[in-house]
Amino acid sequence: MTNSDINRYKDKAFQIFGIFCTLIGLVVLAVFLIDIAIDGISRIDWDFLTSLPSRRASSAGIYTAWAGTLWILVLTAVIAFPLGVGAAVYLEEYSRKTKLANFLEINIANLAGVPSIIYGLLGLEIFVRQMRLGGSLLAGALTLSLLILPIIIVTTRESIKAVPRSVRDGSYALGASKWQTIWNQVLPASFGGILTGIILALSRAVGEAAPLIVIGALAYVPFAPTTPLDEFTVLPIQIFNWTSRPQEAFLTNAAGAIIVLLCITFLLNGIAVYLRLRQQKKVKW
Amino acid sequence: MFHLNSTFSTLRKSEKIIEGLLWLSATITILVTVGIIWVLLSESVSFFSEVSIVEFLTEKEWTPLFADKKFGILPLVAGTFLTTFIAIAVALPIGLTIAIYLNEYAHGTFRAIIKPLLEVLATIPTVVYGFFALTVVTPFLQQFIPGLAGFNALSAGIVMGIMIIPMISSLSEDAISAVPRSLREAAYGMGSTRLQTAFGVMVPAASSGILVSIILAISRAVGETMIVAIAAGQQPRLTLNPLVPIETITTYIVQVSLGDVPHGSLEYRTIFAAGLTLFIFTFALNNISFWIKKKYQEKYD
Numbered sequence: 001m002t003n004s005d006i007n008r009y010k011d012k013a014f015q016i017f018g019i020f021c022t023l024i025g026l027v028v029l030a031v032f033l034i035d036i037a038i039d040g041i042s043r044i045d046w047d048f049l050t051s052l053p054s055r056r057a058s059s060a061g062i063y064t065a066w067a068g069t070l071w072i073l074v075l076t077a078v079i080a081f082p083l084g085v086g087a088a089v090y091l092e093e094y095s096r097k098t099k100l101a102n103f104l105e106i107n108i109a110n111l112a113g114v115p116s117i118i119y120g121l122l123g124l125e126i127f128v129r130q131m132r133l134g135g136s137l138l139a140g141a142l143t144l145s146l147l148i149l150p151i152i153i154v155t156t157r158e159s160i161k162a163v164p165r166s167v168r169d170g171s172y173a174l175g176a177s178k179w180q181t182i183w184n185q186v187l188p189a190s191f192g193g194i195l196t197g198i199i200l201a202l203s204r205a206v207g208e209a210a211p212l213i214v215i216g217a218l219a220y221v222p223f224a225p226t227t228p229l230d231e232f233t234v235l236p237i238q239i240f241n242w243t244s245r246p247q248e249a250f251l252t253n254a255a256g257a258i259i260v261l262l263c264i265t266f267l268l269n270g271i272a273v274y275l276r277l278r279q280q281k282k283v284k285w
Numbered sequence: 286m287f288h289l290n291s292t293f294s295t296l297r298k299s300e301k302i303i304e305g306l307l308w309l310s311a312t313i314t315i316l317v318t319v320g321i322i323w324v325l326l327s328e329s330v331s332f333f334s335e336v337s338i339v340e341f342l343t344e345k346e347w348t349p350l351f352a353d354k355k356f357g358i359l360p361l362v363a364g365t366f367l368t369t370f371i372a373i374a375v376a377l378p379i380g381l382t383i384a385i386y387l388n389e390y391a392h393g394t395f396r397a398i399i400k401p402l403l404e405v406l407a408t409i410p411t412v413v414y415g416f417f418a419l420t421v422v423t424p425f426l427q428q429f430i431p432g433l434a435g436f437n438a439l440s441a442g443i444v445m446g447i448m449i450i451p452m453i454s455s456l457s458e459d460a461i462s463a464v465p466r467s468l469r470e471a472a473y474g475m476g477s478t479r480l481q482t483a484f485g486v487m488v489p490a491a492s493s494g495i496l497v498s499i500i501l502a503i504s505r506a507v508g509e510t511m512i513v514a515i516a517a518g519q520q521p522r523l524t525l526n527p528l529v530p531i532e533t534i535t536t537y538i539v540q541v542s543l544g545d546v547p548h549g550s551l552e553y554r555t556i557f558a559a560g561l562t563l564f565i566f567t568f569a570l571n572n573i574s575f576w577i578k579k580k581y582q583e584k585y586d
Binding site: 017103106 | 300304309320321324383387390391402405408409410411412415476479483508511515542556557560567
């Protein structure tokens with residue numbers, strides 16, 4: 001066997017290894033989703049979705065958990081959307097290449113790398129203690145808003161950057177002011193991309209348990225929240241709570257709740273992917 | 286004319302107000318950083334006024350919730366590093382191989398299908414991975430490893446590794462595909478196989494980008510909470526044995542948050558001291574990765 005034969009075999013061997021590695025993650029993902037589906041699908045019925053939590057696994061439901069998750073989703077969106085988009089517009093359209101702008105940029109990149117549980121400690125001290133919001137929906141939503149702010153800012157900046165100069169120049173030539181140009185031209189043109197980024201950020205927020213546990217969201221909340229100042233729980237915390245119990249029946253409950261949580265995350269991600277594809281087809285500058 | 290002038294001046298005024306509001310939302314990001322550092326430091330300062338920093342760094346036991354309190358962070362750091370090490374040991378070879386395979390071997394259509402599917406791994410909530418580690422991976426591994434405890438660093442680490450595969454593979458792939466075509470073509474022109482081109486030319490040329498992906502993956506694994514909180518146990522232990530229950534820094538913070546620890550007590554402050562330790566690790570890792578990126582990014586421009 002010549003050297004080049006050996007090299008060709010090595011090449012083939014690596015190719016097979018490459019396919020193996022690429023598929024192993026997907027196989028594990030598939031095993032995992034099937035396992036969850038088998039464990040949990042039988043548990044999901046109307047009662048499971050509409051029952052309050054209970055000490056008895058068979059009568060416990062996820063009503064308070066998914067209600068809390070929806071509340072958190074809406075509140076976080078309402079808080080994080082204007083802040084994130086505002087910051088991105090400022091950085092992209094207004095700020096000059098100063099030291100401050102540079103610092104802002106590094107700072108945002110750094111915030112994106114801070115573990116979520118640290119945001120929980122921030123929320124615990126600032127929102128729960130100092131602002132006396134307690135373990136309320138509002139405190140949770142504020143904490144998660146800060147957590148996803150860097151994601152929203154980065155994706156919004158990308159979409160604003162994609163709007164060509166000529167659109168702005170055209171608007172200025174017609175006598176529009178800077179803000180009129182941004183509001184009437186730049187933001188509508190980049191809205192698809194901004195929306196995609198926000199939905200992806202929200203899908204991240206929906207799956208977070210750690211920061212909310214730290215600010216004091218509880219697994220056992222007997223009533224669904226009705227105002228932003230109510231105590232709450234969310235699906236990930238409910239799943240965590242059920243997973244940490246020794247009884248088998250609670251693991252089945254956890255699997256059922258996981259199916260609901262995954263439906264929400266996949267739905268959000270699906271919408272984001274759909275929006276992105278539509279955007280790519282539509283926009284040709 | 287007068288009327289027009291006043292319209293302009295209100296317009297100019299509202300433009301200024303809007304710019305001010307936008308500036309405000311941008312500076313909130315700085316306030317967040319300041320807030321994090323202030324919260325962690327102020328509570329940690331009170332903590333270190335009661336517990337000496339020498340004890341914190343050298344004591345080999347962490348028992349703040351017991352009657353006999355010991356405040357050595359080392360067991361939590363060891364637990365964190367153990368799970369992180371296992372996660373990287375899983376994710377690095379697989380992720381890097383995927384990056385090389387997709388770049389040098391795979392067809393365009395295969396790549397277009399596989400990449401979004403791999404990204405699904407990164408969108409699954411971590412609490413779901415924790416459930417998977419505890420109820421599927423640990424029982425599965427127990428068939429082969431008789432001494433494996435119900436809670437252990439091994440399962441948590443492996444599952445965390447699976448979670449961060451897409452992070453390493455996509456960042457490394459970006460780095461490899463940024464290497465100029467001419468380098469690859471030169472290697473092929475000299476008769477190299479795809480494997481030789483990949484490991485002899487592409488990977489070395491993209492090494493800084495690959496390194497950045499590894500560092501960011503480590504930072505992510507160090508701060509990961511729910512997988513380890515569910516599957517790795519809550520027993521701070523200064524060990525490198527992956528088969529027994531351990532506790533990570535993040536798990537400890539969750540454990541205290543779930544309990545009924547009064548605000549202002551020493552136990553309450555321990556989570557901020559632990560959080561500060563965690564923050565220092567991730568902050569250092571992230572900044573090392575920025576530095577590498579900045580230093581080497583323009584190599585081929």
